[in-house]
Amino acid sequence: MATERPKVLLQQHLCKGCGRCIESCPKHAITLGTEVDQASGLVPVMIDEEKCNDCGLCISACPEPFGLMREEYELEHPEHLFGERERPRATPRDVPPHDVPLPRCEPMVLKGNYAAAVGALLAGCRHVFGYPITPSTEGAELCAKLLPKLDGVFLQACSEVATVNHMYGASGAGVPTLTFTSSPGFSLMLEGISYMIGAELPGVFINVMRPGPGLGNIGPEQADIKLAARGLGHGNTHAIVLAPSSPQEMLDLTMLAFELSLKYRNPVIVAADGYLGQITGRVTLPTKMSVPGLPDWAVWGDAEHRNNLINSIYIDWADLEEHNRHLSAKYRLMEETEQRATGYRHEDAEVLIVACNIPARMAKAAVAELRDEGLSIGLFQPLTIWPFPIKQLVPLLGHAKRLIVVEASDGQLEDELRLALHKADVTGLEIHHLRRMGGMLPSDREIVAHVHQLLEVSR
Ligand code: SF4
Numbered sequence: 262m263a264t265e266r267p268k269v270l271l272q273q274h275l276c277k278g279c280g281r282c283i284e285s286c287p288k289h290a291i292t293l294g295t296e297v298d299q300a301s302g303l304v305p306v307m308i309d310e311e312k313c314n315d316c317g318l319c320i321s322a323c324p325e326p327f328g329l330m331r332e333e334y335e336l337e338h339p340e341h342l343f344g345e346r347e348r349p350r351a352t353p354r355d356v357p358p359h360d361v362p363l364p365r366c367e368p369m370v371l372k373g374n375y376a377a378a379v380g381a382l383l384a385g386c387r388h389v390f391g392y393p394i395t396p397s398t399e400g401a402e403l404c405a406k407l408l409p410k411l412d413g414v415f416l417q418a419c420s421e422v423a424t425v426n427h428m429y430g431a432s433g434a435g436v437p438t439l440t441f442t443s444s445p446g447f448s449l450m451l452e453g454i455s456y457m458i459g460a461e462l463p464g465v466f467i468n469v470m471r472p473g474p475g476l477g478n479i480g481p482e483q484a485d486i487k488l489a490a491r492g493l494g495h496g497n498t499h500a501i502v503l504a505p506s507s508p509q510e511m512l513d514l515t516m517l518a519f520e521l522s523l524k525y526r527n528p529v530i531v532a533a534d535g536y537l538g539q540i541t542g543r544v545t546l547p548t549k550m551s552v553p554g555l556p557d558w559a560v561w562g563d564a565e566h567r568n569n570l571i572n573s574i575y576i577d578w579a580d581l582e583e584h585n586r587h588l589s590a591k592y593r594l595m596e597e598t599e600q601r602a603t604g605y606r607h608e609d610a611e612v613l614i615v616a617c618n619i620p621a622r623m624a625k626a627a628v629a630e631l632r633d634e635g636l637s638i639g640l641f642q643p644l645t646i647w648p649f650p651i652k653q654l655v656p657l658l659g660h661a662k663r664l665i666v667v668e669a670s671d672g673q674l675e676d677e678l679r680l681a682l683h684k685a686d687v688t689g690l691e692i693h694h695l696r697r698m699g700g701m702l703p704s705d706r707e708i709v710a711h712v713h714q715l716l717e718v719s720r
């Protein structure tokens with residue numbers, strides 16, 4: 262006598278809507294869904310019970326262990342699905358990263374892009390995705406050479422859009438992830454960065470900025486300060502933006518980027534420029550490297566972590582507002598805690614040059630020359646463009662009443678400065694600027710001449 266088959270059940274909240282079961286069904290009983298499941302934020306398939314004969318072929322096709330299951334049988338005997346595997350536990354473990362000491366070694370001479378790649382590897386990154394674009398490509402190239410030897414993965418994606426989504430996936434699994442790109446490629450990644458911010462996923466983006474608009478050329482420009490500081494895709498988005506000015510800072514700030522990215526569960530942008538990617542410089546390696554852990558929020562393949570969900574969709578409007586308030590509180594904490602700056606002969610200066618990236622190097626040379634002439638001038642160099650280091654700047658404004666913003670863009674850095682001054686209620690400053698674009702950089706000679714002219718006019 263034929264026994265009745267146990268019924269096949271769809272677990273709506275565990276179905277990812279991938280549709281693999283649809284093709285497996287000989288009765289054409291499964292169709293794509295139309296309703297978002299409130300628990301998962303995804304759209305599960307639908308089973309027509311009239312057509313279904315409970316053959317169970319769809320269970321084998323489903324990549325989700327509990328997406329489809331037999332009523333009674335599998336519910337009572339999950340070991341038939343998973344062997345001896347444990348069922349997920351309620352509280353995933355947080356495995357923190359740890360440092361291991363490195364032997365001391367002689368300083369190296371490294372190209373900026375290589376220094377950033379070495380920094381990423383020392384920060385524990387073993388998952389790098391990218392689409393080649395000058396002047397950033399050497400970073401990805403070095404990762405492609407080294408990662409297979411380090412049990413890591415370098416994947417050349419089919420586009421920048423694919424790149425950022427690969428990063429989303431890898432980061433969702435809790436591993437540190439990185440890409441190298443340049444301005445046109447960075448523009449293409451912005452939507453995905455918004456998704457990563459919404460889903461609270463870490464990830465480091467090395468943007469070796471080049472001039473625009475459009476394809477522009479492959480020279481240096483600080484063309485994406487506005488994008489990185491104010492325009493990371495749609496919605497309520499922010500990310501810490503670090504601004505190196507030497508190969509050493511390319512390494513140091515890339516390592517810092519991984520630390521901050523994990524700390525805040527948020528992408529971090531390293532905004533370099535075309536010269537910085539290409540120039541070589543002396544680089545001292547750190548005395549320790551990082552071994553990543555496994556964050557408790559990661560969707561990892563073990564029993565503890567596989568019930569986690571990474572998601573940026575909030576169908577309920579009140580829920581999304583609450584999520585945005587949570588993100589905003591995180592941004593305020595970053596603003597409060599992560600402002601960073603350095604400088605050169607700036608402590609007592611009456612005139613301050615504000616510059617970062619490669620223009621800061623030219624400004625430093627100009628300051629040295631102008632100081633030799635007896636002028637009270639210094640360099641204030643933001644290491645974070647967002648948050649702008651207003652806390653470090655304000656104490657200098659007791660004696661510095663005149664600022665000169667030197668930049669390779671049409672005022673993008675100055676806009677950040679002015680906004681930060683406005684928010685800090687600082688008024689009564691003279692703000693001047695020297696700007697170059699298109700791959701042209703402000704030279705030290707130009708800066709010296711600009712300062713001479715300024716002081717001459719005001720005499
Ligand atoms: S149990 Fe068989 S008939 Fe029913 S939906 Fe699955 S594959 Fe189709």
Ligand code: SF4
Pocket residue numbers: 271275276277278279280281282283305306322323324325328329
């Ligand atoms: S294969 Fe599994 S996860 Fe994919 S749509 Fe079907 S039930 Fe859902």
